[in-house]
Amino acid sequence: MAKKNALSPYLKQLLEKGDLQYQTGISVDCVIFGFHEQKLKILLLNLETVDKWALPGGFIKKSEPIEEAAYRVLKERTGVQHIFLQQFHVFGDPDRSDASIHQKRYLNYGVKIPKDNWLLQRFITIGFYALIDFSDEKIKEVVSDETTAWIDINKLSHLMMDHEAIVLKALEALRSQLAYLPIGRNLMPKKFTMPELQKLYETILDRKLDRRNFQRKMLGFDILNKLSEIRKGGAHKAPFLYSFNDKKYQKALKDGLYGSW
Amino acid sequence: MAKKNALSPYLKQLLEKGDLQYQTGISVDCVIFGFHEQKLKILLLNLETVDKWALPGGFIKKSEPIEEAAYRVLKERTGVQHIFLQQFHVFGDPDRSDASIHQKRYLNYGVKIPKDNWLLQRFITIGFYALIDFSDEKIKEVVSDETTAWIDINKLSHLMMDHEAIVLKALEALRSQLAYLPIGRNLMPKKFTMPELQKLYETILDRKLDRRNFQRKMLGFDILNKLSEIRKGGAHKAPFLYSFNDKKYQKALKDGLYGSW
Numbered sequence: 383m384a385k386k387n388a389l390s391p392y393l394k395q396l397l398e399k400g401d402l403q404y405q406t407g408i409s410v411d412c413v414i415f416g417f418h419e420q421k422l423k424i425l426l427l428n429l430e431t432v433d434k435w436a437l438p439g440g441f442i443k444k445s446e447p448i449e450e451a452a453y454r455v456l457k458e459r460t461g462v463q464h465i466f467l468q469q470f471h472v473f474g475d476p477d478r479s480d481a482s483i484h485q486k487r488y489l490n491y492g493v494k495i496p497k498d499n500w501l502l503q504r505f506i507t508i509g510f511y512a513l514i515d516f517s518d519e520k521i522k523e524v525v526s527d528e529t530t531a532w533i534d535i536n537k538l539s540h541l542m543m544d545h546e547a548i549v550l551k552a553l554e555a556l557r558s559q560l561a562y563l564p565i566g567r568n569l570m571p572k573k574f575t576m577p578e579l580q581k582l583y584e585t586i587l588d589r590k591l592d593r594r595n596f597q598r599k600m601l602g603f604d605i606l607n608k609l610s611e612i613r614k615g616g617a618h619k620a621p622f623l624y625s626f627n628d629k630k631y632q633k634a635l636k637d638g639l640y641g642s643w
Numbered sequence: 644m645a646k647k648n649a650l651s652p653y654l655k656q657l658l659e660k661g662d663l664q665y666q667t668g669i670s671v672d673c674v675i676f677g678f679h680e681q682k683l684k685i686l687l688l689n690l691e692t693v694d695k696w697a698l699p700g701g702f703i704k705k706s707e708p709i710e711e712a713a714y715r716v717l718k719e720r721t722g723v724q725h726i727f728l729q730q731f732h733v734f735g736d737p738d739r740s741d742a743s744i745h746q747k748r749y750l751n752y753g754v755k756i757p758k759d760n761w762l763l764q765r766f767i768t769i770g771f772y773a774l775i776d777f778s779d780e781k782i783k784e785v786v787s788d789e790t791t792a793w794i795d796i797n798k799l800s801h802l803m804m805d806h807e808a809i810v811l812k813a814l815e816a817l818r819s820q821l822a823y824l825p826i827g828r829n830l831m832p833k834k835f836t837m838p839e840l841q842k843l844y845e846t847i848l849d850r851k852l853d854r855r856n857f858q859r860k861m862l863g864f865d866i867l868n869k870l871s872e873i874r875k876g877g878a879h880k881a882p883f884l885y886s887f888n889d890k891k892y893q894k895a896l897k898d899g900l901y902g903s904w
Binding site: 405406407408442444445446447448449451469471472474475476504506508558560561562583587591595596599637638639640642643 | 666667668669703705706707708709710712730732733735736737765767769819821822823844848852856857860898899900901903904
């Protein structure tokens with residue numbers, strides 16, 4: 383273990399006066415899915431002092447709307463901003479909090495958290511999620527004892543508390559959204575082939591899809607423009623290029639893929 | 644105004660020791676939609692002491708899962724139980740709480756709430772909703788200064804705090820659910836005609852639907868059995884009787900109405 387450093391002003395303030403600044407007993411956690419080069423990853427923080435991975439999360443200021451708290455926390459801890467976060471679930475198991483995470487973190491600086499400190503109580507957390515092209519997002523490191531990384535969705539391990547369950551619930555929300563809302567306009571290049579779009583769906587669903595079913599279903603949604611140009615030089619069977627029809631895509635976002643009643 | 648009664652033991656305990664029993668700053672609220680005889684209603688409590696309608700809501704015990712809190716609160720305040728509650732949204736506007744509601748309620752018993760009392764702080768609330776056949780549910784009155792009623796969705800008025808916004812958000816969740824999940828198995832009689840099913844959708848959506856579109860879409864979902872018997876004696880154009888196909892209905896609940904990928 384590294385030698386003990388002094389407690390940062392941020393951690394000292396959090397411990398001693400956090401309950402005056404923040405709502406107690408409630409937090410936000412962000413599940414940021416990144417899709418790039420046919421891989422689905424999750425944005426995680428590595429808490430070096432406890433050797434665990436954690437979702438970027440944090441507290442809600444006394445007079446702050448919860449959505450603002452989620453955007454602020456994400457930006458402060460990872461640098462990621464200007465994305466669309468959606469609430470997806472509240473995690474309220476009375477046993478989900480793990481006081482030892484905080485205890486170890488502070489003990490690393492030689493500080494013992496008093497038993498009645500607000501950090502050690504039960505926390506209910508509100509989950510937010512987003513799906514972005516992670517090549518667009520520059521990640522910065524802000525808090526001194528943590529590093530940030532994109533971790534492959536299939537290689538999660540050593541997540542703290544119930545954060546793996548939170549990721550799985552977010553993945554469920556994302557997958558069920560595929561069934562009734564369009565997806566991909568910010569993840570695909572402007573022009574793309576049907577197999578390229580299929581690959582996005584396969585990556586999110588983590589399984590192979592039937593090529594003809596997928597094409598029939600996708601064309602049935604009526605959100606694509608078939609372009610007159612074709613992809614040259616590829617070995618693919620379906621070199622036809624498509625783009626999203628912005629107007630129809632927007633309408634489908636509002637009414638659902640199968641239209642309104 | 645009625646003469647001042649003594650504060651009930653429940654309200655006294657809530658005021659003086661509630662913060663030891665409950666998580667502070669967080670609550671649950673239940674939006675119970677009742678469908679019966681082609682009407683959509685909401686289960687509300689009338690708080691006589693403040694002359695406002697309120698959603699059945701309450702607090703989360705220190706060691707209670709949030710879902711259990713929602714079921715308990717609903718049962719305690721309305722008697723309604725054995726229904727399926729779903730989380731749909733968290734309401735976290737810092738200005739949503741209204742201390743005056745509590746103040747008036749207690750003042751009615753001659754009690755002034757101390758300024759730093761836990762009841763007067765900011766509360767974030769987790770919304771749960773359900774759609775039930777309200778003829779099945781017997782409502783009982785439990786807390787002395789409130790009465791319970793089913794109020795027509797189009798006749799809401801005098802709701803406390805942001806409860807009207809919570810109802811509208813729940814209605815939005817319910818309506819968007821119509822687009823991708825089956826509905827109605829617990830709301831329709833065992834055998835029903837297509838116009839009867841259409842009426843359920845029209846009531847929830849609060850608008851007329853085209854008869855032929857509706858029938859085509861509904862048959863396309865492949866969750867109905869067309870029965871060999873017909874409705875006799877009716878004046879309807881479509882006397883064919885249908886029932887839900889249990890197996891396909893269950894599958895559609897899981898995979899969505901348009902099937903899995």
